[in-house]
Amino acid sequence: MPTHGVTEGNQKRKVLIIGGGFAGLECALTLSNDDRFDVTLVDRTNHHLFQPLLYQVATASLTGPDIARSIRQVLAKAKNVTVLMDEITGIDTATRAASGKSGHRYEYDYLLLAAGARTGYFGNDHWADYTLGLKSLADAQAIRRKVLSNLERAELTTSESERTKLMTVAIVGGGPTGVELAGAFADLVHRSLKSNFRRIDTSKLRIILIEGFKNLLEPYDANQRDYARRHLESIGVEVRTETKVTDIRPGVLEFGDSTNLEAAAIIWAAGVAANPLTKALGVETDRGGRITPNPDLSVPGHPEIFVAGDLVAMKDNEGKVVPGVAPAASQMGRHIARVLKEELRLEKGRFADRKHDLRPTFRYWDKGMMAIIGKNHAVVKAGKALRLQGFIAWMAWLFIHILFLIGFRNKLAVLLGWATAYLKNTPEARIIMHPPKEYEAASL
Ligand SMILES: Cc1cc2nc3c(=O)[nH]c(=O)nc-3n(C[C@H](O)[C@H](O)[C@H](O)COP(=O)(O)OP(=O)(O)OC[C@H]3O[C@@H](n4cnc5c(N)ncnc54)[C@H](O)[C@@H]3O)c2cc1C
Known part of the structure; x- marks a missing residue:
């Protein structure tokens, strides 16, 4: 008895891809215009x-x-791929169908679950209410709204203690995301916003980067980690390592040594967890849900x-x-x-009954790592020998990293567009469109 939704014989195989991120999009692009496949890519966003x-936004x-x-635009020429915007809420492996928030049901012969990660709080999920994550x-x-609004409030207030709190940004997590955020915030207040305020000195914004372990950027070499910290x-970034x-x-971080820190913006860059849809498959997952x-x-x-x-x-x-990382997902x-x-x-040949055993093994091609430490500074680690730091590493990041990571067809146009916007320091990025609710409040 064929299982519900399974296509047999010469009919097109239904491939359902959940997630239009690096993995899902690359799979759809590789299957594009292969008319043996009828591909549906479902993403909860349209992009x-x-x-x-993200840290630059x-x-x-x-x-x-x-x-x-x-996503629709990227796949416009892939005639056998249908893009749908819906949030998948369940997967029934027995009937081979996924269900969406919209009430729609998506049958499949093959399913690719590529729904990515979300911010993880190591079991302290209530911290999500008092911190800002960076995944979407x-x-x-x-984050941008919060920090820019806090500067506006600091310019407005007459209370010194309120101003001090408003001008404190705490970033928890000394991995690449935390380091990149800290460096870019320092650039923002020292360079871009320097002459824009009259009552406050934006360069006095306290940016505190907090890491539980001994080092920032743990997977890098010791001299690169030291360079990142020194830079x-x-x-002007305050780096606190070995601080749990x-x-x-709300507005307060407590530390293991019983001290605390008041900060009007607390950014959580310390952990990720897999999308909870992995649980719907009924197989074993690790602590992070993977x-x-x-x-x-x-x-x-x-x-x-x-x-x-x-x-x-x-x-x-x-x-x-x-x-x-993105290259691993694309690969x-x-x-x-x-x-x-x-x-x-294989189904058409003499090895049809061994088609699952003969599947190729995935091999990861490690393209190395890069992290930006403020404008014009970066660290690069690739293979056993290639180590770069400083301006040359930053140039490498700007041109090579983006070019290789992005799976779009028009790589050069995208690269040039982003590079121009980045170098120009797009002033419209500083517009506060929807001020946070607390901006209306009389006090913090
Ligand atoms: C701030 C930050 C900085 C990073 N910097 C780097 C870097 O410098 N270099 C690097 O290589 N990697 C970097 N990464 C990691 C890299 O972005 C990820 O490894 C990569 O995006 C993973 O690809 P993916 O396809 O698994 O998931 P994603 O790219 O996250 O895509 C998942 C997709 O699934 C969709 N989705 C989720 N849930 C559902 C649902 N229920 N229904 C429908 N759709 C759903 C999402 O909308 C999303 O489009 C960074 C990540 C972050 C957050």
Whole structure:
């Protein structure tokens, strides 16, 4: 008896892709115009987001549209791909169908779950109410709104203590996101906003970067970590390492040594967790909700379901953990499309009954890591030997990183558009469109 929704024989195979991020989009692009497949890509937003540049939207260097592209537009020429905007809320692996918030049901022969990660709070989910995460455009705009509104309030208030609190930004998490945010905020207040205020000196904005472990940018070499710290401190960022956050209340951080810090903006850049849809597959997940797939990226016990990108916890062929980065997600999306194409080819030959055993193993090509530490400064670590820091690393980031990461067809146009906006320091990015609610309040 065929399972509900399964296509047989020569009919087109229904491929359902959940998520138009790096993994989902790359899979759809690789399957595009292969008329053996009828592909449906469902995303809860209408855009593919270039997350590596989110911090620049949060720190008012770029606007949201600078770092996002309509998924529909990217796939306009892929005639066998239908793009739908809906939030998937459930997956029924027995009937091979997913359900959306809209009430629609999506049947599949093959499913790719590529719904990415969300901000994780290590079991303290209530901290989400008092902090700002950075995973979506809405998050980035909320951070920018908060910090810019706080500066406006600081200019307005006559209370010194209120001004001190308003002019404190705490960033929890000394990984690339925290470091990039801290550096870019320092640039914003020292350069871009320097002459814009009369009563406050924006360069006095306290930017405090808090890390529980000994070092910032843990996966980098010791001299690169030291360089990052020294540079951040030289542009006015207060770096506090080995400082564990034990509790967060509205506007207050509590630390393990019983001290606390008042900050009107608290940004949480300390953890991520997999999208909760992984639980719907009924297979084992790790503490972060991620799935360890088979070497071909299919889910154990389900050759028709694949996971990719930030939902995956796996080691590469050399035994190293595959990191949650955009190139890994794109490579996985491309690999899964190839597995599907190869499978249909095998079905027609004498190895049809071994088609699952013959699937190729995913191999990760590590392109290295880069982190920006304020304008004109960065660190790059690639392979065993390539280590760059300073301006040359920043140039490498600007041109190579974006060019390789983005899966769009018009790479050069996108690169030039972003680079121009970034270098010009887009002033419209500083417009506060919807002030936060508390801006109306009399006091903090
Ligand atoms: C601030 C930040 C900075 C980063 N910097 C870098 C960097 O410099 N270099 C680098 O390589 N990587 C970086 N990363 C990591 C990189 O962005 C991720 O590894 C990559 O985006 C993962 O791709 P993905 O396809 O798994 O998920 P995503 O790109 O997150 O895409 C997931 C998609 O699924 C959609 N979705 C989610 N839930 C649902 C649902 N229920 N229904 C329908 N659609 C859904 C989302 O809208 C989204 O479009 C950064 C990440 C962040 C947050």
